[in-house]
Amino acid sequence: MNVKLFADSASDLPVTFFDQPNIELLPLQVHIDGHDYEDLVTIQPKEVFDKIREGHVPKTSQVSPDVFLRTFTELAKSGDAGVYIAFSSQLSGTYQTAVMIRDQVKEEYPDLDLTIIDSKSASLGYGLSVIKTAEVLHAGGTKDEILETARYHVEHMEHLFTVEDLEYLAKGGRVSKASAFLGGLLNIKPLLHVEDGKLVPLEKHRGKKKLLKRILDLMEERGNNLSQQTIGISHGDDEELALEMKAMIEERFSPKDVTINIIGCAVGSHTGTGTLAIYFLN
Numbered sequence: 677m678n679v680k681l682f683a684d685s686a687s688d689l690p691v692t693f694f695d696q697p698n699i700e701l702l703p704l705q706v707h708i709d710g711h712d713y714e715d716l717v718t719i720q721p722k723e724v725f726d727k728i729r730e731g732h733v734p735k736t737s738q739v740s741p742d743v744f745l746r747t748f749t750e751l752a753k754s755g756d757a758g759v760y761i762a763f764s765s766q767l768s769g770t771y772q773t774a775v776m777i778r779d780q781v782k783e784e785y786p787d788l789d790l791t792i793i794d795s796k797s798a799s800l801g802y803g804l805s806v807i808k809t810a811e812v813l814h815a816g817g818t819k820d821e822i823l824e825t826a827r828y829h830v831e832h833m834e835h836l837f838t839v840e841d842l843e844y845l846a847k848g849g850r851v852s853k854a855s856a857f858l859g860g861l862l863n864i865k866p867l868l869h870v871e872d873g874k875l876v877p878l879e880k881h882r883g884k885k886k887l888l889k890r891i892l893d894l895m896e897e898r899g900n901n902l903s904q905q906t907i908g909i910s911h912g913d914d915e916e917l918a919l920e921m922k923a924m925i926e927e928r929f930s931p932k933d934v935t936i937n938i939i940g941c942a943v944g945s946h947t948g949t950g951t952l953a954i955y956f957l958n
Contacts, residue, residue, distance in 0.1 A: 752785035840950030912951030
């Protein structure tokens, strides 16, 4: 049976990733200055970060129900099986809407074979799970093997990240206004992580060097066999900082690979410029 893998644009993978056979992008929506865009399709991350610097405040919304309906109906008609790894249900309504639309399509096409997995992740943490799942898909894995890989990575993916300004996350309801106020008031750099799909402030540090060293220490505490892993780094249009972090990770852990990507439009609208995030398996 042919299996198709779906991921939405909150996975922050480059658009070229979705040129591979049997892999399909489901774009979230970005709204800026009265215009509506499809993330990665009609707008690119650099454009969003430039708009943020100009003072615009982007809004986002989940994958369009019409896109889900069209995609899932096409899958049902094809007779192929599908696996959709979705943006964390704690950060977007995308997962819940996908489940609802799948159940709706199954009423007309009872044989629809589509499994939807809550990634409980965001950005390249979510993206790494998709990459590893795609490797099993293209190696000819069965649907069960594909699901096993996806669920393992979802369960064990760590996120450690810092933002220049917590205000962006507070405006979108992703962290409390009190946390954002305290960070901005004292010019302290926050360190956050993800717990069960939610963004949770972890610590506060004064100064970039201390913060980056603390990230490395936490990687050592939480990581599992980091020398054999692909480590992910995503950034809010600050590649220089990402490369600095990459060099520190390589010096300390000698991982199998380090992949760097810019944070995408939908996620970047809530994190702002200057964000740095690290992803690895615990």
